[in-house]
Amino acid sequence: MIYLDHAATSWPKPPEVLAAMQDYLERAGGNPGRSGHRLSIAAGRVVYDTREALAGFFGINDPLRVIFTLNATHALNIAIQGLLHAGDRVVTGGMEHNAVMRPLRGMEARGVQVVVAPADGAGMLSPAAFAEALPPGAKLVILNHASNVCGSIAPVAEIAALAHQAGALVLVDAAQSAGVIPTELPALGADLLAFTGHKGLLGPPGTGGLVLADTFDPAQLQPLVRGGTGSRSEYEIQPDDLPDRYESGTPNGVGIAGLGAGLKWLLERGGTVREHELALAARLREGLDAIPELQLFGPTDPRKATGVISFTLAGKRVSEIGYRLDEEFDIQCRVGLHCAPAAHRSLGTFPQGTVRLALGPTTAPEEIETVLRAVARIAQT
Numbered sequence: 557m558i559y560l561d562h563a564a565t566s567w568p569k570p571p572e573v574l575a576a577m578q579d580y581l582e583r584a585g586g587n588p589g590r591s592g593h594r595l596s597i598a599a600g601r602v603v604y605d606t607r608e609a610l611a612g613f614f615g616i617n618d619p620l621r622v623i624f625t626l627n628a629t630h631a632l633n634i635a636i637q638g639l640l641h642a643g644d645r646v647v648t649g650g651m652e653h654n655a656v657m658r659p660l661r662g663m664e665a666r667g668v669q670v671v672v673a674p675a676d677g678a679g680m681l682s683p684a685a686f687a688e689a690l691p692p693g694a695k696l697v698i699l700n701h702a703s704n705v706c707g708s709i710a711p712v713a714e715i716a717a718l719a720h721q722a723g724a725l726v727l728v729d730a731a732q733s734a735g736v737i738p739t740e741l742p743a744l745g746a747d748l749l750a751f752t753g754h755k756g757l758l759g760p761p762g763t764g765g766l767v768l769a770d771t772f773d774p775a776q777l778q779p780l781v782r783g784g785t786g787s788r789s790e791y792e793i794q795p796d797d798l799p800d801r802y803e804s805g806t807p808n809g810v811g812i813a814g815l816g817a818g819l820k821w822l823l824e825r826g827g828t829v830r831e832h833e834l835a836l837a838a839r840l841r842e843g844l845d846a847i848p849e850l851q852l853f854g855p856t857d858p859r860k861a862t863g864v865i866s867f868t869l870a871g872k873r874v875s876e877i878g879y880r881l882d883e884e885f886d887i888q889c890r891v892g893l894h895c896a897p898a899a900h901r902s903l904g905t906f907p908q909g910t911v912r913l914a915l916g917p918t919t920a921p922e923e924i925e926t927v928l929r930a931v932a933r934i935a936q937t
């Protein structure tokens with residue numbers, strides 16, 4: 557089997573991830589931060605160690621500014637719903653996932669003004685488009701760092717500089733970039749960054765987080781969920797301490813243990829899989845481009861994209877291509893709109909969508925050649 561659906565979730569996970577999760581349940585199965593006994597303390601240590609490793613990974617000093625969530629969607633909702641109020645203005649780009657667009661449309665119904673800076677036909681966002689779209693007094697700019705449809709990498713630092721000049725905060729959706737390309741908040745100019753644990757960071761589903769820059773004032777961000785935190789239990793109001801202000805209820809300790817192991821695995825290999833993916837993605841793009849019936853989407857320069865590649869074949873439905881890749885060639889990919897209708901509109905592939913091949917750390921060069929032969933065969937028959 558050839559697994560090319562790493563943009564949906566990475567698979568297989570490193571064996572260390574499975575081992576860490578088993579170990580957590582066997583040896584540290586208490587409720588972290590709740591009780592004073594051995595199992596609770598051991599669980600709390602695992603959660604803290606992962607928090608600390610993530611803080612280093614995302615380039616911030618204070619580990620308590622890493623807020624654990626269920627996934628990137630949850631983190632984006634904390635940020636979007638917690639920051640915006642009726643009358644606020646927000647700018648986002650034309651390559652967003654519904655994890656951003658749906659909460660934003662929900663906020664629009666509550667009186668928030670949403671402006672979309674268009675992407676070009678290759679899925680690239682430009683500082684010029686943002687400069688034009690930024691309304692006076694904008695509160696927030698939200699940017700997808702790397703497209704889950706065609707891999708295009710946004711010039712986040714340049715756009716963030718413009719946003720800051722205009723007095724706006726910057727929220728980066730790093731669901732597709734964390735673990736794939738560098739994602740340190742200071743270099744990106746991000747005030748807040750949402751990540752998911754189960755894709756490039758190689759952790760299990762049910763993990764993710766919102767990272768707050770050391771310079772970000774949490775007083776601006778209302779909690780989305782309130783409840784027990786194991787701290788300041790004498791009060792019926794939510795504590796202001798980080799991360800408790802945003803982390804109510806028992807955390808996914810076993811998942812966080814796995815995420816810590818995934819991150820460690822990645823850090824031992826340099827912190828991202830960029831170099832590995834770059835060569836493979838370049839070969840895949842070149843080979844696909846040579847198939848006459850095929851149309852490729854996204855940037856032509858592989859350095860401007862991750863290993864997420866979208867295409868269509870003239871005269872073939874994307875569902876048929878995906879079905880045949882799976883049934884005849886045992887190749888797993890994802891077809892359709894990839895929860896990102898806005899991105900497909902920008903690329904001109906709405907509503908039919910595309911076939912998406914998404915590389916990962918375990919993808920091998922010979923698999924790319926097998927995929928190219930399979931797609932060429934489907935194109936001809």
Ligand SMILES: Cc1ncc(COP(=O)(O)O)c(C=O)c1O
Nearest residue numbers: 627628629653655704729731752
């Ligand atoms: C760009 C982007 N943002 C957000 C998400 C949401 O991630 P999750 O499903 O882990 O919440 C995804 C998932 O595919 C994504 O690709």
